[in-house]
Each structure stands twice: as structure tokens, then as C-alpha cells.
Amino acid sequence: MNRVVQLAAMLCAACVQRPPHATVIVHEGRAPTSHAVLVMPTTCMTYADVSLCRPASWGSQEGTLRAPASFGEVIDPALRLKLELAGFTLAEAGALRLGTADRVEVNGESRVTEPTEGPRTVAELGFDDARAVARSLALTSVLVPRLTIRPAGPGEVSGELTVALVDVATSQPHWTVRCQETMYDIYDTPNRLANCVGNGVLAVLAPENLIGRAL
């Protein structure tokens, strides 16, 4: 019975909002030479009101869920998980420290002091500097996810998530995946976009992982 209700609900939802589909562009002759890549955090840009890129400005959301600080908080975990399932080994820019921090522990309580006022991790660098770091770590490609929010008719905005695998040496993309969806909220839609892009990558690079088998 529950399955029937769920199926009906899914059909109703499908009438309202079609699932997004991924557009994948693979550039011929530009296959990456290594599966180990530097992954940047998702950045957001908009052609409309700049506050649209701040999830907290979208007003009160369902339940007691805290509004994420950025859309990357919702997109990155799901996207990176699928990219790793597709075979990439990700070096996360946000976890790569540029300088050594100092640590002081007093009676077991720990405190970290950052070395300078400048960028602390690779995630805070511009693209060219991030490329230089990638080169120094023998990473040949950089994954760049970007969410673009734009007006899509009266009272509506759409979100487009584009993920490009860019060659470090030439700055040319190996492939690009894009998904677009009307933005209804700050959790569901970004999450659907992340899964859509992830599935797009899986479909092209590791199709055997697209459909799981039951335990």
C-alpha cells in the first residue's frame, strides 16, 4: 500500500517538476592523463540579485534545518561522492593547507593559530594559483563546479550546475557536465543538481556504477 502511495506521489511530483537531465560534453583527444584531480569548492554566481547566492536570504525553510552557509555545503558532499565512485581520486582544495599552523594545547584543550592573514587553503586561491599548486602536487587536472542562478520567468529562478574537468597545463576542459533545474528551495534543488551532474559523469565514465544492485 505504501508503495502505491509513494508511486502516486512520485507521479504527481513528476507532473510538477521533471527530473533534471545532464548534458555531458567530452572533448575528443583531451582525455585526462591521471584520475587524481584537485577539486575546488562549488562557487555561486548570479545574473540577478546577488543575495540569491546566499541560502540564508531565501527565507524560512522547512523544519528546523539550519540554512547552509553556501550552496556548496549541499552540493559538494553528494557531488564528490559520485565523482569518487566514478573513479576519480579527489584532493580537496579546502583541505590542502598552504602553510603550517601552530597548535597550543592547554590542559587538553586545543587551539590552532593560523600562520598569516593570507589564504590558508588552496580553496581560497584564484584559479591560476590553484593550478600552480596542482602542478606542484603532480595533479594534472582541476575539477571546477559552478552554480549559476538566473531569472527563469515571473517569480522563478533557475539553477544551473556546471562541473568542468580542466587540464592544468592548458586550462582547456577535458569534459563538462551541466544540469539545470528551477530552484524551489535551498536543499532539495541543489542536491538534485549535484546528483544529476554526478550521474552524468557516472553515465559517461563508469556506467556500470549508475545502477546499484540490492544487497
Added chain:
Amino acid sequence: MVLVAACTLEKMPPIAMVRTGVPAQVHRVVLLPSECGTQLCKGLDQLVAAELSFRGYEIVDLERLNAIERQRIEVQVTWSASNNGVVSGGSERRVEVRGPTLSDVDIWTLRDELKAMGVDSVVRVRSALVFGKPQRVVALVRVTRADDARMIASALCELEVGTFDTFQEGADRTTRCALAKVLR
């Protein structure tokens, strides 16, 4: 009534995917901290570290190993006072340890240190909530070679978060599921 309740609680079966990569000797591993940094993610990391340790793998804990020689200052203050023949006293101890651990060092130093320690594999745990109706939790455990970052094994588990379950419980179950698949 029982049947209705059972239908309400019914969940889709879990989904598991396993990939096997290049063969490798796994002996000394480093567990990279989860990207989310929450207590839940730290707990899942510890869960995986404990299980790997139990299975005989040597775990390199970046937060416990000193990057350089650290400075330790210990101050012990003992006092006593006598007032109208009543003696009172006490002591206070302050231990300050200064210096970075391996989790604080820059990426180039960390890479060299791990190589010097003979770390042969890197383990990464990921978990994510899939929004929708019903909500699902997915977890991935991935083991790669330290020298060339090639995948040794990878497993993903995905399951529904039930009516009476929390995301935390779901994340715990999916991580255990993925870990069991990787270790199989």
C-alpha cells in the same frame, strides 16, 4: 493495524556498489578527515579507524602525531594556608603543549612526512544526505594507494531514512555497510 503499520515502515532495500581497483599491499593507512568536519563525520571517521585497527591495519592518526618536536611546559602550583590552626591547601597543574601536529602542516610537508613514515594507503569516508521523499543516506568508503593515488577498493551503500530514523542513524548504518563491503 499491524499490517498498516508495517507498510508505513517499509523501506526500499539498501543498495550497494563495490569496485575493485589495482591490487596492493595495505598495511599502514592514513584516514583522511571527512570534509564536513561535524561531530557526526568525526564519529564516522573514528568508527572506520577502529574497525580497520581491529582488523590489523596500522592507522596513522594525523591529529596525534607531532609534526616537529613540540614544547611542553608544565606548571604545578601547590599551596597551603593556616588560619587559626586550621590548615587548608590545594594544588593546580597547568600543562601547555605547543607545536603543530601532522594535521596542521602544509600539504607538501604532509606528503613528504607520510612517505617517510611508509604509509602505503589512504582511506576516505564520505557521507551525504539525498534530499527527497523519502530521504536517503549514502556513504562511500574508498581506499587508494598512497604513492600514485590509484584506487584499491571502493564501496558505496545507500539506504532510505525511515520514518523513525534519524540522518545520524542512517549515516552510521550506511558507513558500516560500505566498510564491510570494502573489507570483504
